[in-house]
Amino acid sequence: MTERIDNCFNKLKLINKKALITFLTAGDPNYDLSLELIKSLPEAGADIVEIGMPFSDPMADGPAIQASSLRAINSGHKMEKTFEMIESFRKNNSHTPIILMGYFNPIYNYGVRNFIEKIIDIQVDGVIVVDLPPEEDNELCDALESANVSFIRLVTPTTTPDRLNKILQKTSGFLYYVSIAGITGSKRPEINEVKTAVQVIKTKTKIPVSVGFGIRTKEDVKRVSIFSDGVIVGSVLVDIIKDNQREADIKNKIVKTVKEFASAV
Amino acid sequence: MDKLNSYKLGPDQNGRFGIFGGRFVAETLMPLILDLEKSYQLAKKDDSFQSELAYLNKYYTGRPSPLYFAERLTNYLNTAKIYFKRDELNHTGSHKINNCLGQILLARRMGKTRIIAETGAGQHGVAVATVSARFGLPCVIYMGAKDIERQKPNVFRMKLLGAEVVPVRSGNATLKDAMNEALRDWVANVNDTFYIIGTVAGPHPYPEMVRDFQSIIGKETKEQILDQEGRLPDQLIACIGGGSNAMGLFYPFLDDTSVKITGIEAGGMGLQGEKHCASLTAGRPGVLHGNRTYLLQDDDGQIIEGHSISAGLDYPGIGPEHAWLKESGRVEYIAITDSEAVEAFKICTKTEGIIPALEPSHAIAHLINIAPNLSKNDLVVMNLCGRGDKDIFTIAEHLNMEI
Ligand SMILES: Cc1ncc(COP(=O)(O)O)c(C=O)c1O
Numbered sequence: 104m105t106e107r108i109d110n111c112f113n114k115l116k117l118i119n120k121k122a123l124i125t126f127l128t129a130g131d132p133n134y135d136l137s138l139e140l141i142k143s144l145p146e147a148g149a150d151i152v153e154i155g156m157p158f159s160d161p162m163a164d165g166p167a168i169q170a171s172s173l174r175a176i177n178s179g180h181k182m183e184k185t186f187e188m189i190e191s192f193r194k195n196n197s198h199t200p201i202i203l204m205g206y207f208n209p210i211y212n213y214g215v216r217n218f219i220e221k222i223i224d225i226q227v228d229g230v231i232v233v234d235l236p237p238e239e240d241n242e243l244c245d246a247l248e249s250a251n252v253s254f255i256r257l258v259t260p261t262t263t264p265d266r267l268n269k270i271l272q273k274t275s276g277f278l279y280y281v282s283i284a285g286i287t288g289s290k291r292p293e294i295n296e297v298k299t300a301v302q303v304i305k306t307k308t309k310i311p312v313s314v315g316f317g318i319r320t321k322e323d324v325k326r327v328s329i330f331s332d333g334v335i336v337g338s339v340l341v342d343i344i345k346d347n348q349r350e351a352d353i354k355n356k357i358v359k360t361v362k363e364f365a366s367a368v
Numbered sequence: 369m370d371k372l373n374s375y376k377l378g379p380d381q382n383g384r385f386g387i388f389g390g391r392f393v394a395e396t397l398m399p400l401i402l403d404l405e406k407s408y409q410l411a412k413k414d415d416s417f418q419s420e421l422a423y424l425n426k427y428y429t430g431r432p433s434p435l436y437f438a439e440r441l442t443n444y445l446n447t448a449k450i451y452f453k454r455d456e457l458n459h460t461g462s463h464k465i466n467n468c469l470g471q472i473l474l475a476r477r478m479g480k481t482r483i484i485a486e487t488g489a490g491q492h493g494v495a496v497a498t499v500s501a502r503f504g505l506p507c508v509i510y511m512g513a514k515d516i517e518r519q520k521p522n523v524f525r526m527k528l529l530g531a532e533v534v535p536v537r538s539g540n541a542t543l544k545d546a547m548n549e550a551l552r553d554w555v556a557n558v559n560d561t562f563y564i565i566g567t568v569a570g571p572h573p574y575p576e577m578v579r580d581f582q583s584i585i586g587k588e589t590k591e592q593i594l595d596q597e598g599r600l601p602d603q604l605i606a607c608i609g610g611g612s613n614a615m616g617l618f619y620p621f622l623d624d625t626s627v628k629i630t631g632i633e634a635g636g637m638g639l640q641g642e643k644h645c646a647s648l649t650a651g652r653p654g655v656l657h658g659n660r661t662y663l664l665q666d667d668d669g670q671i672i673e674g675h676s677i678s679a680g681l682d683y684p685g686i687g688p689e690h691a692w693l694k695e696s697g698r699v700e701y702i703a704i705t706d707s708e709a710v711e712a713f714k715i716c717t718k719t720e721g722i723i724p725a726l727e728p729s730h731a732i733a734h735l736i737n738i739a740p741n742l743s744k745n746d747l748v749v750m751n752l753c754g755r756g757d758k759d760i761f762t763i764a765e766h767l768n769m770e771i
Contacts, residue, residue, distance in 0.1 A: 158669075160545075208654045208655045211660075257395040290556070
């Protein structure tokens with residue numbers, strides 16, 4: 104539901120805080136740990152939980168998220184299991200917005216209508232599909248909009264003013280500003296350039312603008328949250344799964360990192 | 369044929385051939401793709417662009433390639449008159465150069481200063497490295513680490529030509545992953561970089577653009593067969609990886625409905641398991657690399673790595689126009705196995721003194737299979753789109769021979 108996202112940003116605004124949005128891939132490194140990690144995020148300070156639907160060919164992602172997708176697929180993860188995880192998460196949490204993120208093929212293969220019915224049923228609030236630009240709106244975006252689920256748009260450093268207007272025509276929840284021209288977890292953003300870009304966007308829309316791609320440190324989070332409405336972190340969390348063998352270490356380190364970031368937004 | 373019923377109208381303004389094609393790319397790439405489309409549409413109508421391309425095709429590549437009556441193979445099979453369209457005689461040894469020259473002229477026109485490409489067998493990579501050397505532009509070729517092992521001579525050729533060959537280890541480390549990596553490079557280097565895609569796939573306008581550049585194959589064939597035989601052929605046959613040599617031969621004939629057209633996919637070790645690359649005959653529609661088309665995928669929509677003895681056919685997708693031509697019924701698609709292709713390779717080599725690449729060997733194998741059912745009065749054209757020098761190691765291994 105779009106409302107859950109709107110409420111989240113509105114509440115934060117009242118206390119002068121910004122949203123911390125955390126990305127993890129569903130099923131990485133396995134179903135049980137992944138579910139435990141995702142359940143632990145709100146308490147650690149995540150305001151919005153973004154869950155990646157694994158895909159074999161994530162063309163906009165860097166090595167960290169590619170590897171994460173592969174770990175999930177190799178552990179036997181399937182689309183249905185992502186939905187099961189979300190159902191389980193919602194049993195104890197009805198306030199944290201959930202955003203599904205991924206590529207179009209697994210959704211198309213599942214059936215667009217089935218997908219929409221399913222995510223309404225399990226209370227997903229928004230969807231990001233990397234390879235569906237406005238030119239392909241009739242594939243999924245239009246139907247989601249009628250179903251009151253946010254289709255979260257990406258705006259990038261290459262987006263021209265004309266395109267920005269086009270993108271803003273149909274957008275809800277929040278706008279995702281991609282801070283670099285590149286893939287996830289690669290270059291580090293030039294915060295000053297990001298600031299200028301976000302300020303331009305904010306003159307054109309009232310919708311919250313969150314910034315992601317390449318944000319890895321508490322310092323980044325702090326600086327970006329000054330001029331944006333939300334900060335998205337992904338690769339830095341996913342790398343913790345890659346770099347640690349023991350499940351307890353993975354969980355402790357992810358919670359610790361999210362807490363640190365939460366104190367900076 | 370009236371306009372409404374023409375098979376040659378695609379793509380529409382959204383890059384669609386029926387439901388296939390489109391522009392399924394990240395927002396970062398969208399402005400570039402729109403810019404590319406605009407530049408290509410202008411270049412297409414520009415006489416100076418077309419005449420420079422025609423000049424290079426003639427004097428650099430050596431076009432037109434002959435339409436050759438394969439008399440000994442015809443007699444050996446005791447069948448219809450078989451013609452080879454000899455694109456294996458092109459500079460660099462395959463049809464890939466036709467497309468690369470067109471795209472690099474466009475890159476220069478757009479002021480781009482850096483070239484990137486993906487390659488599987490290395491034929492496209494070699495053609496890109498060649499035109500990059502010819503135009504003095506730096507180029508980076510993405511190639512699966514496994515393919516680098518399988519195709520060493522082509523890797524060496526690319527390096528000699530001055531290309532940087534980057535091994536891709538992500539995913540399954542083959543062609544589809546090389547294409548992912550090239551797209552990732554492009555997203556990160558949007559200002560100066562031109563991506564030369566090697567087949568009729570990718571987001572719009574690539575399928576249209578590559579088809580147009582390859583259509584010289586079919587245009588020449590039509591003139592040559594009319595000149596040599598005084599009539600159109602009865603059948604066209606071409607192998608299909610992504611589908612560029614086939615689209616190039618087929619396109620000018622699509623509205624000549626008396627001409628039967630058949631595309632040959634890689635059947636690998638047979639269509640029962642996953643050891644093949646027959647996306648049209650054994651896959652189903654999905655979205656990958658910027659377009660909707662037939663794909664090899666599992667129940668969950670994850671892309672499956674195919675298998676073919678020929679690295680150039682080893683791609684889990686297929687150009688969207690072929691997907692549409694299949695569904696419209698205009699073109700028939702059939703799979704040929706590894707062993708059938710190797711047998712055909714041997715027969716062609718011995719009867720004609722032409723060592724074909726393993727890719728068109730699939731098309732020859734189909735010819736051999738249908739030979740008993742053809743009338744001797746029929747004319748059949750097969751696209752001999754590449755020469756087999758690159759494949760001698762693979763063949764030796766398959767036949768347990770030492771080189
Ligand atoms: C000789 C040859 N034929 C065919 C192909 C397959 O590509 P396409 O189907 O685009 O012609 C390749 C690709 O590397 C090739 O090298």
